[in-house]
Amino acid sequence: MRTQVAIIGAGPAGLLLSHLLHLNGIDSIVLESRSQAEIEATIRAGVLEQGTMDILKNAGVGARMQAEGALHHGIELAFDGRRHRIDLSELTGKAITVYPQHEVIKDLVAARQAAQGQLLFEVSEVELHGIDTVTPTVGFTHQGAATRIEADFVIGCDGYHGVTRPAMPLQGRQDYQRTYGFGWFGILVESAPSSNELIYAQHQRGFALVSTRTPTVQRLYFQCDPADHVDNWSDDRIWGELHARLENNDGWRVNEGRIFQKNIIGMRSFVSTPMQSGRLFLAGDAAHIVPPTGAKGMNLAVSDVHLLAQGLEQFYHQGQEDRLHGYTAAALKRIWRAEYFSWWMTSLLHNFTDASLFQREMQRAELECVVSSxxxxxxLAENYVGAF
Structure with missing residues (x-):
């Protein structure tokens, strides 16, 4: 098989890159280890920044997002028994849309299939060769047959546990990481939304978050021990914890419903540099991870592949490589800003077991400053909507 760009991973990053390249007349093949049904059913967060919304709309894949996504003009910070609204639109002129990641994936898969793009699902034994040459190859097994792709470029959009990041040369590589001593216990609930906007709560029992996926599905989180297990949490215990952390004396209550998913996610920050070597480029979680507090994960992936699409367009249509050569530097400006914001939001809202009484009072004072200044x-608003 021959293509111009081989893309490993059919998450939002890989699919969007393939579509952006298609719009510029550049061929690509996308390889994915999971089935189409699996990637379209994996429910993950979906807070889309203004810039991400604009990129999807301009690429012709934003119609359903605009029709079905929930446009939010603000968020709420809750602490000391009170809720305080941060008016994103009034402060920045921009907003965010809550539109689940699996819905973005459905839209992108539909667009690629409508354009007869090459998406190969359920591939295995993926191997990269010759990334330091101008003719890299990708070997893999598909439908029981060993196959090879010859390409000009290989783009790794296959996440932290994928095959592309380990293929980067060790010499000159630097990994940055912070692992937090807590996790998030997340649930999906069949119920009407508890709030029109996201609520980020700091409480003496730990952080909690109210989000909405659809008019009939809520996504709720609370801070927990990352070594805990979902089997230790009955529905009654979960609701008791959420009521305690989120409610005060104003009469507002969290809407309960049937919990149909429970999971615990770890919290960490990670960046691997450089994000390119020879003809191999990394994007999204293959190169960086942020704690979910700042809602930056998918937005960073979209930003990465938008830069890559511009660089590949310049290469193929103008015969220049300036943007490709500068990809890591350009991407890292945005990545480190997002890493900082996600770290700051995490530090602002979570309980740290090793925090002194002084540090806890500083955290409370900082929250007061944010809502009064x-x-x-x-x-906060500029970073949240991605106005940079």
Whole structure:
């Protein structure tokens, strides 16, 4: 098989890159280890920044997002028994849309299939060869047959546990990582939304978050021990914890319903540099991970592949490689800003077991400053909507 760009991974990053390349007349093949049904059923967060919304709309894959996504003009911070609204639109002129990641994937798969793009699902034994040459190859097994792709470029969009990041040369590589001592216990609930906007709560029992997936599905989280197990949490115990952390004396209550999914996710920050070597480029979780507090994960992946699409367009249509050569530097400016914001939000809202009484009071004072100072609220809002 021959293509111009071989893309490993059919998450939002890989699928969007393939579609952006198609719009510019550049061929690609996308390889994915899971089935189409699996990637379209994996429910994950979906807070889309203004820039991500614009990229999807401009690429012709934003119609359903605009029709079905929930446009949010603000968020709420809850602490000390009170809720405080941060008006994103008033402070920045921009907003965010809550539209689950698996719905973005469905839209992108549909677009690629409508354009007769090559998406190969359920591939295995993926191997990269010759990434330091101008003719890299990707070997893999599909439908029981060993196959090879010859390409000009290989793009790794296959996540932290994929095959592309380990294929990067060790010499000159630097990994940055922080692992937090807590996780998030997440549930999906069949119920009407508890709130029109996301609620981020800091409580003496730990952090909690209220989000919405659809008009009939809520996504709720609370801080937990990452070594805990979902089997230790009955539905009654979960609701008791959420009521305690989220509610105060104003009469507002979390809507309960049937819990149909429970999971625990770890919290960590990770960046691997450089994000390119020879003809291999990394994007999304293959190169960086943020804690979910800042809602940056999918937005960073979209930003990465938008840069790559511009670089590949310049290469094929203008015969220049400036943007490709500068990809890591350009991407890292946005990545480290997002890493900082995600770290800051995480530090602002979570309980740390090793925090002194002084540090806890500093955390409370900082929350008060954020909700009482227009300058600090604007800084939060600008980072949240991605206005940089």
């Amino acid at each position: 227009r300058a600090m609220a604007t800084a």
